[in-house]
Amino acid sequence: MTIGNIHDVLRDKESLTIEKLRTAIETRWGSGGHFESLDKGSLPSDKDHEHIPWEKVDCMLTKMMETLDNGITFAFDMFPPQSAAKAELHIHPISDRIITVVKGTGHAFVKTATGSVDTKPVEPGDVILFPQGTPHAFWGSEENPMTVQVVLNPYVPLAHPLHTVCSKKIRNLSNHPALEDIDASDLDALGAMVTGLIEKGELDLGERQWMDWGDEVVSASGKKIMTPDDSSWECEI
Template structure:
């Protein structure tokens, strides 16, 4: 199992979105939501400094590659626990395979048995889960935590179903299960238009996307923005 994951990450360039989704779902269903890999198969995020960090939700993020099938590769940076803690949330339309590259932190993910599993994680730890699975992360006390994230697919932050709180996600999944079905990347706009139409009718309630006041110092250190 770990050898399969190591092989998958060592050959991530040849990976397809369908293969990622199948692997993530099968491992998660077997209770393998927390795994480990040798750190030598993980990338160095500093090699992608030409791609700017963006402030998203409770973290900084950068997408460094997107494939035609929607499979995307990127990096997230979570703030120190003393600065902020991410709330439990779901991504209705995309699966995740997350590998810790630097720093230490805490990962919480809902298991296939319906319980919330919690683990202190560091370099080499992997967290994976299919779409619409409640989860959250936060960094350790003194330094942020940097992870690589494989997304199947990448869903833009502006999309109404990028992030949803578990309470609203459950209501939407019960009333409109078709909105939470895995979709092709070229169907994302259609799903968004359906969600917006339901919102306008008052038939669907979503959370406002919040961006926390954190991360400017890390972006500024790279010369990517000026902070007054």
């Protein structure tokens, strides 16, 4: 029986491992617990990380905050309204996810353990979790685009060919004989092999899409970065 919230597992960062977190995610998702909730008073805030600029990735904006020594990473994502950038179902082949809505509203879509796709209108306090290779998508609302905290288990570089793959293309990846015995934890070797197969025309993972929305948000966030050259520093000893 699963007890407590997935955030209870996240609180003890010193003993947190990829394997422990993956087991917690798979156990909950496998028993139908892909949607959870967190008390709004316990929500992480992106206000504490305004000095980190947003950057565009696929159909969202993102900012990385903390990466543990084992690769587990905490970040924030911002999802635009559907009219600006409609996110299609996609997967992260080698990384689990825990998504917690902290601001705004939107819709979540996630494939369940029974094989169906569950959808839910989400707001601050809603938590969505799923293991690696699970099709999912998120849309922000038209009136109030959605910001979420995301836990990547583990972090896969944004430019890595297996960071994000279209759900319709994943069969091409899973059926390729050259990838059967590769160590998925060796991201450099895996990325080089996949890139080579794509360049030779032996593997088609589709093209990643980049949205037009978000330029003003990215530009404004870049102005909040503080550097010694443009700041006045006073110290008392």
